[in-house]
Amino acid sequence: MRAKNSIDIHNITASVKxxxxxxxxxxxxxxxxxxxxxxxxxxxxxxxxxxIGAGLYLVSQGARARVPGIVLMQMTALITIDAAIGxxxxxxxxxxxxxxxHLWAGNLLLRSIEGTSYHDNDNDAEAMSSAMAEGKRVVIxxxxx
Numbered sequence: 001m002r003a004k005n006s007i008d009i010h011n012i013t014a015s016v017k018x019x020x021x022x023x024x025x026x027x028x029x030x031x032x033x034x035x036x037x038x039x040x041x042x043x044x045x046x047x048x049x050x051x052i053g054a055g056l057y058l059v060s061q062g063a064r065a066r067v068p069g070i071v072l073m074q075m076t077a078l079i080t081i082d083a084a085i086g087x088x089x090x091x092x093x094x095x096x097x098x099x100x101x102h103l104w105a106g107n108l109l110l111r112s113i114e115g116t117s118y119h120d121n122d123n124d125a126e127a128m129s130s131a132m133a134e135g136k137r138v139v140i141x142x143x144x145x
Contacts, residue, residue: 003064005141009118012065016058016106023054023102038097041086047096048086055079058105066139067112075105 003009025033037054041047059079062072082101085092117131119140128138 001064002066003118003141005120006118009065009113012061013110013113016061016109019054019057019061020103020106024100025103033100034097035102037082037100037102041093041096047093048083051079051083051086051096051101054102055082055105058102058109062109062112065109065113065116067109067116068137071108071112075108078105078108 003012022035023037024035026035026039027033037047037051040050055076056079059072059075062075078101082096082099085099086096088095115135116137116139117128117134119128119138121142122128122140128140131138
């Protein structure tokens, strides 16, 4: 179901941030971290299922937030690469711990949301013009965008 208002966008943003932290930076020191994705990659099949499931969740949140298709494709590519790396025995598991695809895909999504001006109706032409002048995409809820 697509986001219907600004509250939905806020909730999507919060859930994406939480999913990224859990997946790729549950335990972190500075720029280095490990999350559920890095831990579960060592359990055959479970790691791959988690990688793909969490990735699909992030992509679905992007679709709900009406981000451009190119962003969804980039997110999907990152998750696919992560799943392929994790499928390589032993060395792939070690590499998968360092490949933070959920964090990167989530950041792509969050930047796209931040670069979009969401409006509950099309009555505020001045705010929409201002957003477009800033180079932001404009999404009006209640319309197919």
